[in-house]
Amino acid sequence: MRAIEFTDYGPAADVVRVAEVPEPHAGAGQIRIAVRASGLSAGEVRIRSGEMRAAVTPEFPYRTGFDAAGVVDEIGEGVTGVAMGDEVFGWTTMAARGANADFDVLAAWAAKPSAWGWEESGGAAGAVESATRVLDRLAVGAGHTVLIQGAAGGVGTVAVQLAAARGATVIGTAGERNHEFLRSLGAVPTTYGTGLAERIHALAPSGVDAVFDCAGGALPDLVAIAGDAARVVTIADTTAAAHGVHLSHGAPSDETGKTVGTADPLAVHALALAVKLADEGRLRIPVAAAFPLTEAAAAHELSESRHARGKIVLVN
Known part of the structure; x- marks a missing residue:
C-alpha cells in the first residue's frame, strides 16, 4: 500500500515521499479502515523541519499521520459495537502513526457524523483530541474567559468551538x-x-482565566496576560519550560493503545463529544485545503507557511 513518510530532516520537497509498505492489520481491541481522508499533523511538519529536535528524536524513515477517517474493513479480537463497512473517524497509536496511507489501524474511533464529509472527518480526531486535552487541563468552563493564540489554525478553530x-x-x-x-x-x-x-x-478588563497557545513564539506576553504561567498551556512552543509553561502533547502508547510515559494522556472522550456537537450543528471542522497523497510535500509546505485557515488533509 501507499504511505507517506519523510526520510530525514529537510525541505518537504526533498524528504517527503510516497512509499510502498506492507499493509497493517487490526490487533486485539483495534479496527482497520480503508482510509478516505487523513489529517496532516502540524507537529510532524515541525519534526520534519528540525524545529522539534530538542524535544523529539525521530527514527527515519518517519511514517506520518495520526488521525484518519474511512470504512471499516478489519475488526480485531474483542471489538464490539462496530461492523464491517461502517464509516468511522479516529486515531492510531502514537507509536504506530502511519494514518497518511491507504489503510490505517485505529486504536480509538467513533461513527463519522452525518454532517461531516470525508475531508472534515479525516482531519477531525487529532484536532478534537488536542483541543479537548488542553481545555481539560486548563479547566475551562462556563463563565470563564479564554484566550486562544493562533485561533484560525487546525487546532485553534476547533478549540474556539469547544x-x-x-x-x-x-x-x-x-x-x-x-x-x-x-x-x-x-x-x-x-x-x-x-x-x-x-x-x-480592552476586550476583557477583568482579565482572562486561561490561555491556550496554538502558535508559539509569544509565551512571555501570554504569561503576562494570564498573570500566572500555570494558566497557560502550549502545544506549539518548545521553549515552554523556560517560561514555566506546560507543553502539552499526547502521551505515547504501545501497540495495544495503552498509555506509556509521562506526557498528557489522550482525551479519548473527545470523540463522543465531537459526534454529539456535530450532530447538533455546533462543531464543524474547517478544512484549509485537501491534497491527494501524492502531493503530501505540498501539504507540508502549506502548513509551514502558517497561512492555512483550518485543517490540512490528505485524501485517497
Missing part, C-alpha cells in the same frame, strides 16, 4: 483577514503581535 460549547467567552488571535471567520465560530477576534496585552485588556 470552549464556546462549554459556555466560555473566547478571544482568538489571528490575522485581520480571518477575523470575520473567527466570529462565525464564536470567538471575539483580535490581532497577534505587539500590543497584544493592551488589546486583551
Whole structure:
C-alpha cells in the first residue's frame, strides 16, 4: 500500500515521499479502515523541519499521520459495537502513526457524523483530541474567559468551538483577514503581535482565566496576560519550560493503545463529544485545503507557511 513518510530532516520537497509498505492489520481491541481522508499533523511538519529536535528524536524513515477517517474493513479480537463497512473517524497509536496511507489501524474511533464529509472527518480526531486535552487541563468552563493564540489554525478553530460549547467567552488571535471567520465560530477576534496585552485588556478588563497557545513564539506576553504561567498551556512552543509553561502533547502508547510515559494522556472522550456537537450543528471542522497523497510535500509546505485557515488533509 501507499504511505507517506519523510526520510530525514529537510525541505518537504526533498524528504517527503510516497512509499510502498506492507499493509497493517487490526490487533486485539483495534479496527482497520480503508482510509478516505487523513489529517496532516502540524507537529510532524515541525519534526520534519528540525524545529522539534530538542524535544523529539525521530527514527527515519518517519511514517506520518495520526488521525484518519474511512470504512471499516478489519475488526480485531474483542471489538464490539462496530461492523464491517461502517464509516468511522479516529486515531492510531502514537507509536504506530502511519494514518497518511491507504489503510490505517485505529486504536480509538467513533461513527463519522452525518454532517461531516470525508475531508472534515479525516482531519477531525487529532484536532478534537488536542483541543479537548488542553481545555481539560486548563479547566475551562462556563463563565470563564479564554484566550486562544493562533485561533484560525487546525487546532485553534476547533478549540474556539469547544470552549464556546462549554459556555466560555473566547478571544482568538489571528490575522485581520480571518477575523470575520473567527466570529462565525464564536470567538471575539483580535490581532497577534505587539500590543497584544493592551488589546486583551480592552476586550476583557477583568482579565482572562486561561490561555491556550496554538502558535508559539509569544509565551512571555501570554504569561503576562494570564498573570500566572500555570494558566497557560502550549502545544506549539518548545521553549515552554523556560517560561514555566506546560507543553502539552499526547502521551505515547504501545501497540495495544495503552498509555506509556509521562506526557498528557489522550482525551479519548473527545470523540463522543465531537459526534454529539456535530450532530447538533455546533462543531464543524474547517478544512484549509485537501491534497491527494501524492502531493503530501505540498501539504507540508502549506502548513509551514502558517497561512492555512483550518485543517490540512490528505485524501485517497
